[in-house]
Amino acid sequence: MPENTSLRRGRPGYDQQGILDVAVAAFNEYGYDATSMGVLAERLGLSKSAIYHHFTSKDEILDRALDSALAALEGVLEDADAAGGRAADRLDLVLRGAVHVLVDRLPSVTLLLRVRGNTEVERRALERRRAFDRRVTALVSEAQAEGSLRSDLDASVVARLTFGMINSLVEWYRPGGTETADRLADDVVAVALDGLRMPTSNRVEDLLG
Amino acid sequence: MPENTSLRRGRPGYDQQGILDVAVAAFNEYGYDATSMGVLAERLGLSKSAIYHHFTSKDEILDRALDSALAALEGVLEDADAAGGRAADRLDLVLRGAVHVLVDRLPSVTLLLRVRGNTEVERRALERRRAFDRRVTALVSEAQAEGSLRSDLDASVVARLTFGMINSLVEWYRPGGTETADRLADDVVAVALDGLRMPTSNRVEDLLG
DNA sequence: GACCGCTGACCGACCGTTCGGGTGGGAGGA
DNA sequence: TCCTCCCACCCGAACGGTCGGTCAGCGGTC
Structure with missing residues (x-):
């Protein structure tokens, strides 16, 4: 080769x-x-x-494609861990990094997110995805423990909902549009961390009252 | 019949x-x-x-299943429209209603969300889904215009991210677990509207300072 | 001349679908 | 109560077509 x-x-x-x-x-x-x-x-x-x-088989083509997506996602976690600092800051890096991987490697990540685990190759890919999810959940837990994130929601539910939002980008994001990867990452982080409600709306007033 | x-x-x-x-x-x-x-x-x-x-064909089985999911989702919009009131309140109804449909009709909704549009049946289903998305986007716009939702994010991006989060439930929610549909709907609405950040964290302080 | 890239014919397995015929049980008359 | 008829329901065999994959050999390029 x-x-x-x-x-x-x-x-x-x-x-x-x-x-x-x-x-x-x-x-x-x-x-x-x-x-x-x-x-x-x-x-x-x-x-x-x-x-x-x-390629020796159709399966091998899939295997290579899935590996490229998984390696990129795992790299995001490595980078965030290496950066150190507060868990909330590392989580921020992971969310933005995941959006960038998704945009940069849209085809292979799209393929990855549709894998259902019928063949051995697919099951191995699914296991790597689950390992990724577990590490994100641990990061969310850490951020809750340090007081950066609200603790009234289960960490694994938070991780799944947040990455559900990010992963859904493959359904509609197409390169060359008006949305850049950075802008998209900003939007995702804005919704996930601060929510959609108007900042001056009743919730903040509740907190003050 | x-x-x-x-x-x-x-x-x-x-x-x-x-x-x-x-x-x-x-x-x-x-x-x-x-x-x-x-x-x-x-x-x-x-x-x-x-x-x-x-059934006359494999396609027809798919068609029936997709129709059941789409009809339920469209019903949620109808119910919210019929309820009237502020756009933000109607949006709240739509989000919670969608979560309930997803939980109650998990199999057919899961199937719907994986349709890619290769056959005529699939293309028709996709078009109904897009019509649904357009109505949700319009609702978000309305809520922004009335001042209930922050306006610095594009309405269609908000609608897509929010429903991306909701739709991702089919990837991991399984009936019989500890999560009830109501609890799940509360969590989704909490994340979407108020975000994950600690209420007492820097953002609120920023608003006051 | 060695070797890489590729071809075209071919394989057995399996695909969705059709068809002619069998079978078992509820309904209605005796 | 019993018999009989009808029909919804189901089977097994077979259809043309396509699937992923194999193999022996040809031809371009270093």
């Missing part, structure tokens, strides 16, 4: 990444199961069997 | 609803495309061909 393109010998053609990009786009459009190797080959402009020169 | 069971003639067996429940559960487990009529028949304890006595 040539890492450096200048070392590639023989007839030039697709490499794994090129096929991967087209495959992931097709998987997202039709769904993984409904995408046949036939239409995939058609989109690539080559024969079905040519794909098997680059 | 016998409405009254006492009127049913002939050999007793499955009716459409019984098959529908099993089918929707299987669709959610494996995905619609990956669920073959064969395994569906196996789960029902029937032959494949017996299913075609109750």
